[in-house]
Structure formats: C-alpha cells, structure tokens
Amino acid sequence: MLDWENVFATRSKRMRASEIRELLKLLERPDIISFAGGIPDPALFPHDEFQAAYKDILGGPEANAALQYSISEGYKPLRTWLVGELAKIGIPCTEDNVFITSGSQQALDYLGKLFLSPGDTALVTAPTYLGALQAFNAYEPNYDTLALKGNRTPQSYAQTAQKAGGQVKFAYLSADFSNPTGETVDRAGREKLLAHADELDIPVIEDAAYQYLRYNGDAIPPILALDIARNGGDIEKTRTIYCGSFSKTLAPGLRVGYVVASKTVIRKLVLMKQAADLHSSTINQIAIQHVAAHGFDAQVAKLHSVYKHRRDRMLEALAKYMPEGVHWTKPEGGMFVWVTLPEGMDGASLLAASIDSEKVAFVPGKAFFADGTGANTLRLSYSCANDEMIDEGIKRLGRLIRTHTKSAAA
Structure with a gap:
C-alpha cells in the first residue's frame, strides 16, 4: 500500500x-x-434579489454566456461597477486594475504564491486573520510581527528576515474592523505602514473584507487610497494590493471576491488563475453584478x-x-x-x-x-x-x- x-x-x-x-x-x-x-x-x-437575478439571467440573452467559459480577468460589467464603487472611497482606477477571484481567500493564496519563496518573511499583525496564515503557510514563509505602534524600524524587519534565511516580501493586514479583533488602524498607522514599506521596498496587502461594515465613527481612507493620493492619483505607481469581497455584504456561498492593484500585479494574477481554475463562476459573477447594481447600498x-x-x-x-x-x-x-x-x-x-x-x-x-x-x-x-x-x-x-x-x- x-x-x-x-x-x-x-x-x-x-x-x-x-x-x-x-x-x-x-x-x-x-x-x-x-x-x-x-x-x-x-x-x-438578499434572497429575493438573487432569485430574480438568476431567473433574469437564465431566461434572457445572457443565458448562454452565463453558462459558458469566460475570461480570467472577470466579468467586465462587474469590474465596471466596482470601478464606480472604488472611486467613492478614494480609489480611482480602471477595469484593467480589477481582477475577480473565487472569494478573497483565493486572492490571498495567489498573493502568497506570487511573492513568497521558502524562507522569506511575511509581516503580519499579532493577532492576524487565520485564513491568511493558512493561505501563506503552503509557501513555507517565516513570519514577523507587524507593529504599527512602538519603535520597531524597517531595518529591524530586514535584519530578522535575513537571519531567518530570506527577505521581507510583503506586509499583510486588515485595516478596518479586522478579523479577529474588530479593531481599526488609524490614519497615522496606515501612513506609517506605507513609509515602512517604502524603506523595505515591499508591497502592502490590504485585506478589506469588512470595509463596508462601519456602524459608527468616521471612515478612514483605505491604504490603497492613501497610496494613490501620495502618487499623484496614479494607481500604477502604488505598492498596495487591495483585496475585497462580496461575502460579508451579499452572499459568501457565491465565492466572488476581487483584487485591485497596478496592472503589473493584475497581469501576474491573471496568469495564475488561468493555470488554477481558468476563471471564477461566470453565472455567479453576473448575478452579483445584477444584485449589486440595483441595491448594494x-x-x-x-x-x-x-x-x-x-x-x-x-x-x-x-x-x-x-x-x-x-x-x-x-x-x-x-x-x-x-x-x-x-x-x-x-x-x-x-x-x-x-x-x-x-x-x-x-x-x-x-x-x-x-x-x-x-x-x-x-x-x-x-x-x-x-x-x-x-x-x-x-x-x-x-x-x-x-x-x-x-x-x-x-
């Protein structure tokens, strides 16, 4: 045996x-x-809304397209809708900066695969999202604690990574109402993170799964929004990769998430998806777009x-x-x-x-x-x-x- x-x-x-x-x-x-x-x-x-959406899709001119293979980047009308929503929170971009995934968990897996070689270091908060650790672990990294308060310096992160036999490859965090703590990183902390990332010359992975679930207090611009603003409004010059999801707002079972980043990053992710699962569910992407466009707010x-x-x-x-x-x-x-x-x-x-x-x-x-x-x-x-x-x-x-x-x- x-x-x-x-x-x-x-x-x-x-x-x-x-x-x-x-x-x-x-x-x-x-x-x-x-x-x-x-x-x-x-x-x-939104049960009724999805029931109506699937009925319209399968009973209308989109039926064949909904059941067919599709492009790896994602359903374009959904990406177009996302471009409009992202602009509202300070993230100007185009459809070419948006990539649809099978839930944001897939995005984390792809990003781990894209950046981590065995022995490299990922900076994560303590505590951090368990699903991120599971996604990254397959690529055999070391971890160091991302500390946005206190006197930790970029040089200390680099030295710790070198001693472990690799280099710092990215910083990962959920800045808004994080899982598991529910806490939010203030604007100063986000700006400090970007400054440290500049010194280390690494990307920042921003997990925005709970972005829309603010119940009180003033909204803080996403890290990607701050990054775009300091780069003259040009997302192509940024180092932040924004991971979003419809799981917490519409329906987790449909497994539709998205990544927003420079085209250079998106092109690599598209190649990964072509090798992994070709594309996310076409009909579910179309249904998400139908429901979101007519009642997301x-x-x-x-x-x-x-x-x-x-x-x-x-x-x-x-x-x-x-x-x-x-x-x-x-x-x-x-x-x-x-x-x-x-x-x-x-x-x-x-x-x-x-x-x-x-x-x-x-x-x-x-x-x-x-x-x-x-x-x-x-x-x-x-x-x-x-x-x-x-x-x-x-x-x-x-x-x-x-x-x-x-x-x-x-």
Missing part, C-alpha cells in the same frame, strides 16, 4: 485544518449558543442596522457579566469582539469547559497568532446571535471565567 505521507510535498506539512471550520460544526447543535463562526447572518441575504444599510444592534448588545453584556481582569475591544464595525483573559488562563481549555458545562462556543485566540502566543485570548462573533443568545451566552461565559479565575488564584 502506498505511504501517502511519504510522497506529499514538504509544504503540505504546514497545512492545518481551520479551527474555525471545525467549530462551525457546533452550529448544527441546537443546545449550543455559538459566538464562534465569523459568518454573516443568512437571514440577511440598501443591502449594506440593512446589515448596518442589524449588526450594530448586536454589537451594542454584546458590549453591554460583556460590561454586565465579565469579571474584573477581563478586557475586550470596542469595535466601530465588523463582526467581532476580541477578549483578553487574565494572564495564565488558556482560551482552548476554557472552550472545552464552556462546551461541556455552559454550552457556549467561541474561538480560542491562539490560532490567530503566527508565533503561537495569545493563549489567554478569544474571539466572539455577534453576527448570527440574537439579543437573548447574546445576553444568556455572555452571562454563562462570564460565570465560567469567574470560576476559572478563582481556581487559578487558589
């Missing part, structure tokens, strides 16, 4: 199952109050109303039920609250106890740290939880943390 492990490439050893994907199985258990899945509420999907407004309410309820419940020594973020948008437990507590152990005794699920924070730290942290998602679930679930979780805190002190 073939020993499969013996013939797998060495890179496969760095591939790990997603803790979040595994935890999503708990959503099927009716006895569990889950704050684990960072997924949109399916009740908020209204859909986003609906999400704001519901998610803002749930975020507020979760912050109120945390303030009401959490014991002293527990801290949490207060996000202005997105889907997550990040909780820091007292030193010495372990989020993974707490989860096991929580599932067993309190029937509450969350994501332990350690998985979001490239260096394996962060054991005393956890991520809570409020996107799919109603008022009763939030109040009761946080009450139970607070009770459990209080018990564990007392046990640790004894």
Whole structure:
C-alpha cells in the first residue's frame, strides 16, 4: 500500500485544518449558543434579489454566456461597477486594475504564491486573520510581527528576515474592523505602514473584507487610497494590493471576491488563475453584478442596522457579566469582539469547559497568532446571535471565567 505521507510535498506539512471550520460544526447543535463562526447572518441575504437575478439571467440573452467559459480577468460589467464603487472611497482606477477571484481567500493564496519563496518573511499583525496564515503557510514563509505602534524600524524587519534565511516580501493586514479583533488602524498607522514599506521596498496587502461594515465613527481612507493620493492619483505607481469581497455584504456561498492593484500585479494574477481554475463562476459573477447594481447600498444599510444592534448588545453584556481582569475591544464595525483573559488562563481549555458545562462556543485566540502566543485570548462573533443568545451566552461565559479565575488564584 502506498505511504501517502511519504510522497506529499514538504509544504503540505504546514497545512492545518481551520479551527474555525471545525467549530462551525457546533452550529448544527441546537443546545449550543455559538459566538464562534465569523459568518454573516443568512437571514440577511438578499434572497429575493438573487432569485430574480438568476431567473433574469437564465431566461434572457445572457443565458448562454452565463453558462459558458469566460475570461480570467472577470466579468467586465462587474469590474465596471466596482470601478464606480472604488472611486467613492478614494480609489480611482480602471477595469484593467480589477481582477475577480473565487472569494478573497483565493486572492490571498495567489498573493502568497506570487511573492513568497521558502524562507522569506511575511509581516503580519499579532493577532492576524487565520485564513491568511493558512493561505501563506503552503509557501513555507517565516513570519514577523507587524507593529504599527512602538519603535520597531524597517531595518529591524530586514535584519530578522535575513537571519531567518530570506527577505521581507510583503506586509499583510486588515485595516478596518479586522478579523479577529474588530479593531481599526488609524490614519497615522496606515501612513506609517506605507513609509515602512517604502524603506523595505515591499508591497502592502490590504485585506478589506469588512470595509463596508462601519456602524459608527468616521471612515478612514483605505491604504490603497492613501497610496494613490501620495502618487499623484496614479494607481500604477502604488505598492498596495487591495483585496475585497462580496461575502460579508451579499452572499459568501457565491465565492466572488476581487483584487485591485497596478496592472503589473493584475497581469501576474491573471496568469495564475488561468493555470488554477481558468476563471471564477461566470453565472455567479453576473448575478452579483445584477444584485449589486440595483441595491448594494440598501443591502449594506440593512446589515448596518442589524449588526450594530448586536454589537451594542454584546458590549453591554460583556460590561454586565465579565469579571474584573477581563478586557475586550470596542469595535466601530465588523463582526467581532476580541477578549483578553487574565494572564495564565488558556482560551482552548476554557472552550472545552464552556462546551461541556455552559454550552457556549467561541474561538480560542491562539490560532490567530503566527508565533503561537495569545493563549489567554478569544474571539466572539455577534453576527448570527440574537439579543437573548447574546445576553444568556455572555452571562454563562462570564460565570465560567469567574470560576476559572478563582481556581487559578487558589
């Protein structure tokens, strides 16, 4: 019998199952109050709009094109619509600067493949998006912590990378309502990042999956917008690669995302797609364009109303039920609250106890740290939880943390 492990490439050893994907199985258990899945509420999907869109597409002149092979760059009317939307947030570009992917997760995989050789270093925040680590890990990089506060210098990043046997290839971050913390990088932090990237001469990968989910506070220009502005309005002179998605606003199951960057980068990504899957689903791209063009703003407004309410309820419940020594973020948008437990507590152990005794699920924070730290942290998602679930679930979780805190002190 073939020993499969013996013939797998060495890179496969760095591939790990997603803790979040595994935890999503708990959503099927009716006895569990889950704050684990960072997924949109399916009740908020524009069901009627998509039903009408697919009916129109398959019953109209686009039917054959929708079911046929298409160009690797992506459905042009969708890219044209995106150009108009991007201009509203300070990103002037053309259709040739926009590339459609099968979800923004595919974009991260392509970018890892494009930039990383084994032993190179990727700069990531601590914590960072788990899916990005999974995407990059296959290309065997090292990681260094991207610190936008403090005295870390570009030279120190370069020296650390050289000692590890490679060079710094890019900085990756989610600047708005990041997964997992819900936090936002202020304008000064974005400008500092661009300055450091200039010194290191590396690209910046901006993950904008939650860009449209701002519930309060003033919007901050995307990093790519700042980069374009400082380069005289010319996207071709920029070093920022912007990754967007329709998963959090319209429907994740359709797997439609996009990359916005200079044409030089886009051309390379197109070649990768031709080799990987030829193009993203034609009919799904057309459906996304139909629905977005006729009601994107209204859909986003609906999400704001519901998610803002749930975020507020979760912050109120945390303030009401959490014991002293527990801290949490207060996000202005997105889907997550990040909780820091007292030193010495372990989020993974707490989860096991929580599932067993309190029937509450969350994501332990350690998985979001490239260096394996962060054991005393956890991520809570409020996107799919109603008022009763939030109040009761946080009450139970607070009770459990209080018990564990007392046990640790004894």
